[in-house]
Amino acid sequence: MNEIKCQCGNTIKEGSYPSSTSAYYLTESNEDRYADAIAMPVEECVESAKAGSLDNWFSTNKGNGYPEDLSKDTFAYDIIGNSQQVNMNRVYECENCGSLHFLKGDTLLSYSSTKGYNKLFSGDET
Structure with a gap:
């Protein structure tokens, strides 16, 4: 189970499936x-x-x-x-601030959100 420490201090825990805070992504x-x-x-x-x-x-x-x-x-x-x-690689969204964290191998790349938590992976298309 991965735990991602966000720059805002929140810890994103991976464990339940389906996850509302993480997804796989496939590069072209x-x-x-x-x-x-x-x-x-x-x-x-x-x-x-x-x-x-x-x-x-x-x-x-x-x-x-x-x-x-x-x-x-x-x-x-x-x-x-x-x-x-x-x-595929994993991407995580912080529930606290909305930052995105891309995990590629052992490398974590983080990007801040200007709009807060967007529930990108919640399955709710609205």
Whole structure:
């Protein structure tokens, strides 16, 4: 769990999902790599299903570390989630002052807001 210390003194804690104070962002330079990381296994899965060997593909690709009773839909979400973690970075919005904090690797870049907290990641489109 990340904790971001804002310049206003507030601590932004990441922990609940979905978060109203953080989001993933995808740079244009990573779009193809992100899409390929999802599309390639999906294409292999579809081809295996057409060939009647989906169970074999699933068993081979889920690898070690997954429970035996793992469902195929849960595995599909893992493919997407893994691609997010590898190809996207996080951005956080301070609930106190609205500053944005971009986390890229171990580097934190912070930008002050002139309009306060805007609830950019709350899911409320209004």
